[in-house]
Amino acid sequence: MEDQYLELLKTIKPNRKLGQCFLTSRSIAKSEANFGIGKSVVEMGPGLGILTRELCRTAEKVLSIEKDSRLYGILKSSLKSKKLSLVNSDFFEVPKTRFRGIDIMISNVPYVLSSKTVFWLARMRMPAVLCLQREFVGHMLATAGSNSYSRLSVMSSLSFTITKIFDVPNSDFYPRPNVSSSLIHMKPKGTQISGNEAAIIGALMMHKKKTARNAIIDSSEEFGMKHSEIKPIASNIRGSEKRPFQLKPNELLEMARELADKISE
Secondary structure, eight states, rough: HHHHHEEEEEOOOGGGGGGGOEEEEEEHHHHGGGGGTEEEEEOOOTTHHHHHHHHHOOEEEEEEEEHHHHHHHHHHOOOOOOTTEEEEGGGGGGGGGTTTTTTTTEEEGGGGGGGHHHHHHHHHHHHHEEEEHHHHHHHHHHOSSSSTOOOOHHHHHHHHEEEEEEEEGGGEESSOOOOOOOEEEEEEEOOOOOHHHHHHHHHHHTTTTTTTHHHHHHHHHGGGGHHHHHHHHHHHHHHTEEEEEEEEOOHHHHHHHHHHHHOOO
């Protein structure tokens, strides 16, 4: 079966615009699928279905969403399971109502969609097991004060408890990427973060090496204010003399909440 899968892969020309890179290791797919035992699972970008097949064995229900019509057609004809609902669509254009009752996302995410997927999961407060680029995972797990600490690090830490399961070598993908991957488990924390607060955190981390005061002033247009209007507010924010990259995620969230309140006054 695995030989047949590898032979089929060789007949497919990956779509670079979609960031297609197919998992070839059935043992990795089985490890991922074990997190879906007895659950309702959503999978983004099933490709040729190496993970989908394993999910159909372990999960109660599988919603698999594939944007590429070629791959959707292959899966539709080759993979038959009463547990599987296969959808041909851009994942992020699927109505939220379609995800009601989903317990977890399990997916080998295209590298180009990594950030978008993480922030979608945060908004949905959905658990996930994802295979992502190892360097990207490093940024997710980065702590305050480190060079890799970013908006992604802050929002990931605030939104999830993240456990790295194991690394996946690039030899387990076709075509072979230049980088390795990591499999992670993400469990939502339930932290309440408004859209305004998330935007403020993003603005602060965009100027993370400046003082928070100057970062806020430099981001005045994003807040719909003039420099002269926001300067007094920025100067009166607690910790405004500190630099955002030195602040822990909870400290940045507190700062964002205080700033959001003052801007709305």
